[in-house]
Amino acid sequence: MTLSLTGVDFTYGAGTAFATRALSDVDITFSPGEVVLVLGATGSGKSTLLRIAAGLLVPDAGSVTLDGRAVRGPLAVVRPGVGIVFQSPEMQLFAESVAADVAFGPRNQGLSEEDAIVEARRALDAVGLDPEEFGPRSPFSLSGGEARRAAIAGVLAMAPGYLMLDEPTAGLDPSGRESVRDIVTAARESAGVVVVTHDAEEFLGHADRVVLLSEGRIIFDGRTEVLVQNPGRFTEAGLRAPEVLRAQMLAQDAGVALPRFALDPTEVASLLAEAWSGPR
């Protein structure tokens, strides 16, 4: 189940005084089981890219295909489709109970009441909310982190073939961020995962592949390891490289001969130690 965007252009308010070009000539392919991180500065077109990939916006030019078939309309309704978790998804919670809210998507997909409830329980488990405890509660009584997880469960319950998340950790405390990261990395077992964020630090260590967006264009699309060896690409995209990479770049500028860059602090420490004890 391959999801492809080919030559996609998109302009908001085309033909009006407010026209804003959001994406230009975007080619990108997503595959199941892969975690792709889409990084870009604010306004670079990340959210637009997700909406188009999920079939919620129709590109002005180019095409979106799922397994070679052209996509028309929201991809959430099919199973397995493309599930999308929006920025601040807790804003979409509405039902009288968490369980009913999470079951909303599967019910819309045409599942029977019982099947929808089964799916809701499974999804609540997957995000670490005990269905017995949280299921009957009002979604408006949840803490910020719990509400975020409940909203993600609402999308997971639709058994998406692709799970796309827009700034999924924004506005959460450190433990909330960590639990969202765990949910996202666990989701790769059943789905292709696409995470969109402007924070290079947060998901880099968990991604197989990174796409850098700048002013609506893709300026990098490759394996995470390749990007890590070229931290200058972050700056080109108007982003700050992760602190751990910046430290290594500074060390290199100061004359430390690093054989390569690494993300894991332990690995960085041993690389630095090696370079240090080398020829002096």
Added chain:
Amino acid sequence: MKAPVPFGQYVPGDSFVHRLEPRVKMGLVAAFMLMVFTVEGFAGLAVAAGLAAIAVAVSSVPPRIVVRGVRAVSIILAFTLIAHSLRWNPATATLIRVGPIGVDAQGLITGLFFVVRIVLLVIGTSLLTFTTSPVRLADGLERLMRPLEVVRFPAGEVAMMLTVALRFIPTTAEEAEKIIVAQVARGARFDTGGLIKRARAYVPVLVPLFVNLFRRADELATAMEARCYRGGEGRTRFTESRMTATDWVALALGGITMISTGVVL
């Protein structure tokens, strides 16, 4: 999904109309509405339309945006026209007869009259909000309501309330759109079924919209108190606006033209 320019949103500019005192604009709009309501024939409406066209031209608000505001009430317009011109008893229809339904010529003309009247009212009032920033609008309202303070009417508070309300309209519209997209992504449909089913489909939009709105109102109230908001009394303001000679002339000329048109035509 089109980016909506919400009906009546401020269009920044520096035209003659933008610079007029808000109170003058409100007075002129009131006179305009009075005229549109009192004229009895198309001649009067034509004068009103001419004045509106001049005002739009001078205001530098793109006509496209004005048209979009009118389009927002197109259903009301269509309904007005149909209600006036359609006849269930074909015998009384003078223009067209199709089976049990007929269209009446006189009714069609009356309907058109009302349609033009509504269009002019929409253009007149939206021109006020297109050319006046919410802050100046609220300030103007407060000044207009000031005499009512004699009877203990809280002019300052009401004006603040209106400012806040105006400030929240675009945010709320944007938020509603976001929630609709999020629910569509969860398979919600808003375009199928009968009236009741469609109304029910909006529950997943309205509930979070209101919950967020109340929460935000609460936060705003706390933040305002934390910054020592203390009602209308002794409050200083950002924009000190006062009447200039231009304002008086515009008010006098515009007011006289419109009121006399309303009386004569």
